[in-house]
Amino acid sequence: NAGVTQTPKFRVLKTGQSMTLLCAQDMNHEYMYWYRQDPGMGLRLIHYSVGEGTTAKGEVPDGYNVSRLKKQNFLLGLESAAPSQTSVYFCASSNTGAETQYFGPGTRLLVL
Amino acid sequence: GENVEQHPSTLSVQEGDSAVIKCTYSDSASNYFPWYKQELGKRPQLIIDIRSNVGEKKDQRIAVTLNKTAKHFSLHITETQPEDSAVYFCAALNDYKLSFGAGTTVTVRA
Numbered sequence: 174n175a176g177v178t179q180t181p182k183f184r185v186l187k188t189g190q191s192m193t194l195l196c197a198q199d200m201n202h203e204y205m206y207w208y209r210q211d212p213g214m215g216l217r218l219i220h221y222s223v224g225e226g227t228t229a230k231g232e233v234p235d236g237y238n239v240s241r242l243k244k245q246n247f248l249l250g251l252e253s254a255a256p257s258q259t260s261v262y263f264c265a266s267s268n269t270g271a272e273t274q275y276f277g278p279g280t281r282l283l284v285l
Numbered sequence: 286g287e288n289v290e291q292h293p294s295t296l297s298v299q300e301g302d303s304a305v306i307k308c309t310y311s312d313s314a315s316n317y318f319p320w321y322k323q324e325l326g327k328r329p330q331l332i333i334d335i336r337s338n339v340g341e342k343k344d345q346r347i348a349v350t351l352n353k354t355a356k357h358f359s360l361h362i363t364e365t366q367p368e369d370s371a372v373y374f375c376a377a378l379n380d381y382k383l384s385f386g387a388g389t390t391v392t393v394r395a
Contacts, residue, residue, distance in 0.1 A: 204381060213294075215374055215385035216329070223381060231382065232286065263328065270381035271317060276328040 174199050177277035179264050185283045186254045194249040194280050196264030204267040205247040206231075206274065207239060209260040216263065222247055223270060254284045287312045287379045291386025299394050304362040306389045308375035311356070317378035318351060318358050323388075324371045332373075333360070365393045 180195045196205065203224050208216040218231030220239040228239045236258060238250045247266075251258060261281050265274040288311040298304045310318075316337040321329035335342045335349045335358065342349050346365075351358040362369055370393045375386040 206383075213387060215291075215387045216383075217385070218382055221382065232384075267381075271378065273319060273331050273334065274383060276321075276330070278328050 176200065177264055177266055177275050179262075179277040179280050181280060182278070183281045183283075185285065186251075187285055188255060190254050191250070191252050192254065192282075193251075194262055194264075194282075196247045196249070196266075196277055197245055198247075198264075198266040198275075198277075199245065200266060200268070200275070201244070202266035202268050202275075203244075204270040204274075205241065206265045206267075207237070207247065207249045208263045208265065209233065209258075210263060210279075211260050219249065219262075254282075256284050258282065259284045287315055287377050287382075287384040289375060289377050289384045289386045291375050291389055293389060294387065295390045295392070297392045297394060298365050300365060300367065302365055304360075304365055304369070304391055304393075306360045306373055306375065306391075307357060308359070308377075308386050309355075309357040310377040310384075312377070312379050313353075313356065315377040315379040315384075318349070319376050319378070319383070320347075320349060320360050321374045321376065322371045323374065329374060362391075365391075367393050367395060369393050 206221040207219040222241040225244040264277040319334035
């Protein structure tokens with residue numbers, strides 16, 4: 174099992190550009206999450222999903238959209254990137270939502 | 286929502302000594318408390334967790350304690366080794382969502 178994978182590993186964007194980050198898991202987990210990690214601030218929840226076809230807002234959802242069309246994939250979109258979205262983005266998944274979350278390797282995003 | 290505070294933000298210990306990291310949470314409905322270790326450039330990895338119906342859990346050199354009344358929980362690492370150097374995050378689970386502390390950078394001096 175690959176566990177949780179993320180694509181791409183690193184990306185540079187110009188302000189105003191758009192992009193989609195892909196998260197995939199092969200553990201048949203119901204719950205999936207997107208976090209951003211900034212220095213000194215830990216991990217903050219952007220959006221999450223409790224099952225295929227569902228999405229919900231987390232702590233810092235503004236400027237991001239998500240979709241969960243397939244159970245194994247969770248996409249994070251930035252429609253118009255801003256420098257404040259420079260961060261490391263982690264995806265995670267969990268079987269029941271009340272258990273351990275397993276993290277992907279992260280995507281480092283730089284917005285110029 | 287849940288608010289998790291973590292202290293200290295940095296911790297330097299001599300190899301072989303113990304390290305203690307403390308966290309407090311605000312929502313008494315939180316019922317699951319994992320600890321993650323993150324090495325530089327890597328993903329957070331679970332090292333130990335505890336549920337609200339348990340007061341203490343131990344796994345080799347690592348232990349976690351939970352005080353539900355006071356709403357705080359702690360990570361204890363004994364006999365620290367150089368490979369314990371990393372950033373450690375506590376978290377609290379509430380309504381399927383984890384809230385993380387800001388992290389503690391642990392440095393083990395040889």
